[in-house]
Every structure is written in C-alpha cells, then in structure tokens.
Amino acid sequence: MGLKLRQLPPRLAAGAYILNSGLSKRGLDDDAYAGMQEMAARAVPQLAQMSARDFGKLLMRGEVALGAALLLPVVPSWLVGMGLTGFSAALLRMYRNSPGMTIDGIRPTPEGTAVAKDVFLLGIGMGLVLDHITTRNKKKGLLGRKK
Numbered sequence: 001m002g003l004k005l006r007q008l009p010p011r012l013a014a015g016a017y018i019l020n021s022g023l024s025k026r027g028l029d030d031d032a033y034a035g036m037q038e039m040a041a042r043a044v045p046q047l048a049q050m051s052a053r054d055f056g057k058l059l060m061r062g063e064v065a066l067g068a069a070l071l072l073p074v075v076p077s078w079l080v081g082m083g084l085t086g087f088s089a090a091l092l093r094m095y096r097n098s099p100g101m102t103i104d105g106i107r108p109t110p111e112g113t114a115v116a117k118d119v120f121l122l123g124i125g126m127g128l129v130l131d132h133i134t135t136r137n138k139k140k141g142l143l144g145r146k147k
Contacts, residue, residue: 002073003073003077004077004131004135006131007077007128007131008073010124010127010128011070011071011077011080011124011128012070012071013124014067014070014084014121014124014125015066015067015068015069015070015071015080016067016071017067017121018063018066018067018070018084018087018121019063019064019067019068019070019071020067021063021067022059022060022061022062022063022064022065022066022067023060023064025056025059025060025063026060028056030052030053030056031052032056033052033053033055033056033059034052036055036056036059037050037052037055037056039094039098040055040059040090040094042093042094042097042098043090043091043093043094043097044090062087066080066083066084066087069083070084076132077128077131077132078128078129078132078133080125080128081124081125081126081127081128081129081131081132082125082129083125084121084122084124084125084128085122085125085126085129086125087121087125088118088119088121088122088125089122091115091118091121092118092119092122094115095108095112095115095116095118098112098115100112101115101116
C-alpha cells in the first residue's frame, strides 16, 4: 500500500519539524545535552545512566532518523506513525512529569506551552496508524463495506 495523498501534509509537517529539531542538536555542548537528558529521564529513568554526550547523540540521531522517515514516501505510513506515536508519547510523559509544566497535570503553564505542542505530534502519529488499520479493514470487509 503506497503513500496516500491525505497522509502527505501531516507527514511533511511533522517530518520537517522533527528533522530540524534533530539537526539543531548537532554540536551542542555537554551542558545542553545534560539539560535535555535530565528532562528525558523523567519519562524514561534509564536514560539517566548514559553520559550526557551519548544521550545527546542518541536523541539527535533518533530525531534525524524519524524526521527523515516521515519525509521519505517509501517508508510506510503505519511504520512512521508508530515511531511518531511512541516518540511523542514519551515527550508528553516527560511534560507531565516535569515540575512547573502543567497547572493540573494536563493543562500547560506558560513554561509548558512549548512542550504541550507534542500532543499534535501524537495525534498525527495515531492518525497515520489508524488510517492504515481502517483502510486495511475496509478492504477486508471488517468495517461494514466490502470492496
């Protein structure tokens, strides 16, 4: 199943955003990586066991790989949707677990607004996966319509 035209806008938007984020992390110093690592460890505590430099390289490469995969039409949308869903879910967990980011555990404070945008990435990822599932099920006749 190839890339559907309806999948192109969310893939381009999310892919360009994440690729740029990853590329902007190239050459940062260890203090910058350590700050990102501290926040990330709130979502995935095992990340605290890495060196700040190794964490920074992992994050940068992961964002570049995910962003590029979203932009490349040969990578199946369900696959990049799964990657984007997992990545954004981890970002939202970090957001919820970081002091001062939310008012009530959900709504962002002014400091948390920049991180709260990750809910859009989660929606895009889930949409790509659900599009694949519903299209596949429709072809099989599982959603009430047979082709």
